[in-house]
Amino acid sequence: MWTVVAGGLVLLASSTPATAERTRPQLALSTDVSTVEVLPQPCPRSGFELRFKNAGARAVYADAFVDAPDELRVSREVVTSYLPAGYELKIRVQVTAVVGTAPGEYALALRAGDARLSLPVTVLPAPENPTGNLARFATVVASSEHLPVYPACGATDGDRDSAHWATTTGWNDGTRGLFPDWLQVSFATEETVGRVDLYTLNSTRYPAARYGLRDWDVQVDSGGQWVTVAQVRGNTAGLVSTAFPPVLTKAVRVLALASNEGLTYSRVVELEAYPG
Numbered sequence: 001m002w003t004v005v006a007g008g009l010v011l012l013a014s015s016t017p018a019t020a021e022r023t024r025p026q027l028a029l030s031t032d033v034s035t036v037e038v039l040p041q042p043c044p045r046s047g048f049e050l051r052f053k054n055a056g057a058r059a060v061y062a063d064a065f066v067d068a069p070d071e072l073r074v075s076r077e078v079v080t081s082y083l084p085a086g087y088e089l090k091i092r093v094q095v096t097a098v099v100g101t102a103p104g105e106y107a108l109a110l111r112a113g114d115a116r117l118s119l120p121v122t123v124l125p126a127p128e129n130p131t132g133n134l135a136r137f138a139t140v141v142a143s144s145e146h147l148p149v150y151p152a153c154g155a156t157d158g159d160r161d162s163a164h165w166a167t168t169t170g171w172n173d174g175t176r177g178l179f180p181d182w183l184q185v186s187f188a189t190e191e192t193v194g195r196v197d198l199y200t201l202n203s204t205r206y207p208a209a210r211y212g213l214r215d216w217d218v219q220v221d222s223g224g225q226w227v228t229v230a231q232v233r234g235n236t237a238g239l240v241s242t243a244f245p246p247v248l249t250k251a252v253r254v255l256a257l258a259s260n261e262g263l264t265y266s267r268v269v270e271l272e273a274y275p276g
């Protein structure tokens with residue numbers, strides 16, 4: 001539309017982008033993969049990269065949402081960010097399925113402003129557990145985590161190899177210099193536990209005698225109270241297997257008291273629990 005104003009000056013008066021963007025940011029969503037495959041287990045082992053773009057000409061603050069059905073869990077349900085004009089934010093989102101979820105096709109709904117995207121998620125059959133390690137597919141939590149590289153879930157991923165340290169296969173607490181720390185494994189139902197194997201950091205580069213866990217208590221949940229069933233002191237080995245009279249329990253934890261570096265960090269590459 002042309003508008004003639006006083007003095008004969010002619011202005012182009014179509015809708016101005018700046019005005020439009022103030023009311024409706026031009027957001028775009030995409031992902032690095034077209035589908036995600038997940039296992040029904042507490043720790044996520046797969047996910048996707050959420051790409052959140054400001055396609056407009058003005059910087060905005062904006063939210064992107066990841067809506068999951070009841071069967072799925074995501075590590076980020078909302079991403080809030082300042083997005084300069086033309087900028088694309090890339091965020092890793094981990095996905096897993098609730099234990100007991102039927103194998104099949106599900107989907108995540110991604111949305112930001114007017115942008116919508118459906119990401120198919122295939123839930124695979126429950127994993128086999130031929131090792132007998134009760135911790136392998138259990139729920140694992142810690143007093144703190146040094147994220148994103150050292151999650152508690154790394155200590156139950158089946159990888160005991162300290163050479164893979166710093167690739168999310170080991171737990172490192174997030175409170176340097178503060179002890180005790182703890183790493184806890186909870187079972188879906190009560191299990192008989194009579195042995196706990198702890199693999200602390202022990203590689204050529206990071207030997208246990210210098211970087212490994214030195215002192216800890218092994219505890220089991222007894223009616224909501226933690227009961228110490230084994231104590232380890234002065235350890236310098238990569239693997240310590242602690243055996244005790246088998247107990248029926250819903251959870252086991254390691255109460256970390258000191259590392260060989262002094263009072264710095266607790267490091268566990270793998271934590272395993274067995275009936276005996």
Ligand SMILES: [Ca+2]
Pocket residue numbers: 154155156157158159160161169170269270
């Ligand atoms: Ca591991």
